[in-house]
Amino acid sequence: MPSAFPLEILTTDQMARADRLTIESGVPAMSLMESAAVAIARATSQILQRTSGRRVLVLCGPGNNGGDGFVAARLLRAQRYKVRVASLTPLDQLRGDAAQAAAAWPCPVTSALECSFDGIDLVIDALFGTGLARDLDSNASALVRRLNRWRRESGQNVVAVDIPSGVDGTTGAVRGAAVEADATVTFFRVKTGHLLLPGRLHCGALTCTHIGIRPSALDSLAVETFVNMPQLWRAALPLPRVEGHKYSRGHALVVSGGASFTGAARLSAAAALRAGAGLVTLASPIEALAVNASALTSVMVRPADGAKGLAKVLSDERKNAVAIGPGLGVSEESCAQVETALAPQAYRRAAVLDADALSSFAGDPERLWRATRAAPGPVVMTPHAGEFARLFAACESDCGCRSKLDKAREAARASGAVVLFKGADTVVAAPDGRASILPYATPWLATAGSGDVLTGVIAGLLAQRMDGFLAASCAAWMHARAAEIFGPGLIADDIIAALPQVWRELCAAQQK
Numbered sequence: 437m438p439s440a441f442p443l444e445i446l447t448t449d450q451m452a453r454a455d456r457l458t459i460e461s462g463v464p465a466m467s468l469m470e471s472a473a474v475a476i477a478r479a480t481s482q483i484l485q486r487t488s489g490r491r492v493l494v495l496c497g498p499g500n501n502g503g504d505g506f507v508a509a510r511l512l513r514a515q516r517y518k519v520r521v522a523s524l525t526p527l528d529q530l531r532g533d534a535a536q537a538a539a540a541w542p543c544p545v546t547s548a549l550e551c552s553f554d555g556i557d558l559v560i561d562a563l564f565g566t567g568l569a570r571d572l573d574s575n576a577s578a579l580v581r582r583l584n585r586w587r588r589e590s591g592q593n594v595v596a597v598d599i600p601s602g603v604d605g606t607t608g609a610v611r612g613a614a615v616e617a618d619a620t621v622t623f624f625r626v627k628t629g630h631l632l633l634p635g636r637l638h639c640g641a642l643t644c645t646h647i648g649i650r651p652s653a654l655d656s657l658a659v660e661t662f663v664n665m666p667q668l669w670r671a672a673l674p675l676p677r678v679e680g681h682k683y684s685r686g687h688a689l690v691v692s693g694g695a696s697f698t699g700a701a702r703l704s705a706a707a708a709l710r711a712g713a714g715l716v717t718l719a720s721p722i723e724a725l726a727v728n729a730s731a732l733t734s735v736m737v738r739p740a741d742g743a744k745g746l747a748k749v750l751s752d753e754r755k756n757a758v759a760i761g762p763g764l765g766v767s768e769e770s771c772a773q774v775e776t777a778l779a780p781q782a783y784r785r786a787a788v789l790d791a792d793a794l795s796s797f798a799g800d801p802e803r804l805w806r807a808t809r810a811a812p813g814p815v816v817m818t819p820h821a822g823e824f825a826r827l828f829a830a831c832e833s834d835c836g837c838r839s840k841l842d843k844a845r846e847a848a849r850a851s852g853a854v855v856l857f858k859g860a861d862t863v864v865a866a867p868d869g870r871a872s873i874l875p876y877a878t879p880w881l882a883t884a885g886s887g888d889v890l891t892g893v894i895a896g897l898l899a900q901r902m903d904g905f906l907a908a909s910c911a912a913w914m915h916a917r918a919a920e921i922f923g924p925g926l927i928a929d930d931i932i933a934a935l936p937q938v939w940r941e942l943c944a945a946q947q948k
Contacts, residue, residue: 441644443668444654445661445873446625448566448605454624454653463648465533469500471647472623473507476597479621479643480512480560483593489557491518495548495583496538497563497601498525503534504597505562506541513543522551524563524576549575553586558593561615565598566605566627571612576601580613587616596620599629600638607839608635608861616640624649628661631873632839633861661841664864664872666942669910673942674712674900685714686899689755690735690892691746691773693763693792695724700762700791702728703885703928704892705735708759710935711896711911719749743772750777750785756813757786757899761793762888770796771803778807778815786813786898789853790891794819798826809852814904816894817851818887820858841871854904856894858887862912866905874912878926881919885928890915893935914938 446454459465480492494509496502506521513519523530523545527538538545553559561583563576572580580602587594594617599605602614608629620639622630623646629635630642662668676685688708692701701718708716719740720728729737740749750758758777764770774793789808794817797804804827808815819827824847831843831850844857844865857863862874893915897907918934919926 501565608632682714697763707892708896
């Protein structure tokens with residue numbers, strides 16, 4: 437699990453505004469640059485002490501990112517490191533704070549395009565920051581590729597200032613070429629490009645440090661994107677109460693597919709119980725009743741053939757959350773069952789739609805949106821990339837410049853549902869604009885059934901009446917943390933088995 441970051445995630449425009457508001461409030465821009473350089477020098481020194489290195493090359497770009505590099509070089513030289521500086525831009529073309537920082541560097545500056553990496557123990561990448569809004573030109577791209585080749589061949593480290601050069605700070609996209617860093621030092625708040633793929637893969641160990649930007653600057657930024665960590669949803673986490681009972685903890689219903697596809701729904705049902713639902717019932721086609729009943733103990737099983745059978749089971753208003761899709765099958769009958777699960781009721785009933793509950797509507801997504809918008813409670817949809825492309829074709833038919841975050845937000849607005857867009861950079865987006873990005877994920881999660889477990893965890897939290905956006909964000913984190921705890925050799929059942937340890941960690945933190 438990575439180090440905790442501040443909760444808010446900023447776009448590059450929001451970060452620029454925070455900078456400007458702080459400077460307008462009386463904080464000198466050079467003071468911010470000096471503080472940033474202290475953090476860069478500290479991170480660099482820590483790596484060099486670990487690797488017994490002494491020789492540093494600082495690559496500086498044309499803007500304030502390059503200015504940070506010049507100041508960091510001066511600080512490292514004062515600590516007796518052997519520092520060379522190479523600039524992408526001739527010094528007489530630098531302006532503002534970057535020019536002032538360069539003027540304070542007491543040694544010669546070479547051309548970054550012609551610099552040599554021979555004998556260097558660490559490179560600081562201060563070429564371009566999060567404000568990069570275009571693809572790197574051919575010269576800068578060639579330099580970045582040469583740096584990456586040196587890093588791979590030498591095994592030495594690269595520290596990126598703010599963000600690896602070439603990574604788009606808002607979308608996480610690679611703008612032609614991008615530095616492969618071992619560590620990245622950013623300032624005030626992380627940016628969306630740090631956490632979205634492929635940008636996150638270029639950052640290495642990400643550190644966010646305070647440099648004097650006023651926290652009050654956040655008040656005018658209308659921040660709606662957050663790091664998906666416990667501080668986002670911990671206050672809403674449903675914990676058992678002494679006076680509670682199983683019905684007060686909610687009753688989740690999981691809909692099973694036919695006899696050949698029952699395992700997915702059983703995984704969801706077991707996960708819903710581990711997530712804290714007081715009761716869980718599996719609605720099973722009669723043909724699958726025996727196999728489901730024989731494989732379950734804590735989960736109840738009820739017969740439910742098709743939409744009519746499901747409607748009968750759902751007539752019990754105590755069943756306040758339904759999970760449908762895993763192993764359901766892609767068919768018109770599945771569409772009818774989903775519409776039944778989402779049918780307006782006099783009482784609140786939440787729903788989670790996954791897998792076949794989504795793919796069944798690929799030919800007519802607007803039909804699903806009509807149902808999700810009319811649902812009597814929060815609806816969470818959990819598409820992976822393929823399902824998202826089939827269901828939200830309009831969101832995918834862009835020129836490619838928008839980020840996964842933008843697409844998830846648009847899908848949430850179109851459907852009126854919370855959209856959990858799965859992947860190593862899982863994004864959760866709500867119709868009201870709130871969004872979260874999971875800052876880490878273990879590759880061991882790439883196994884059959886892991887998504888079915890996630891569906892069940894969400895259903896279990898929704899059954900306990902947790903807000904839909906917070907429930908989906910919490911479930912994504914718990915799911916990833918459980919997989920991280922188990923580690924190598926993980927199968928879907930192991931995620932469920934590790935959930936009690938996740939709960940123990942969360943409860944222990946709650947009590948501090």
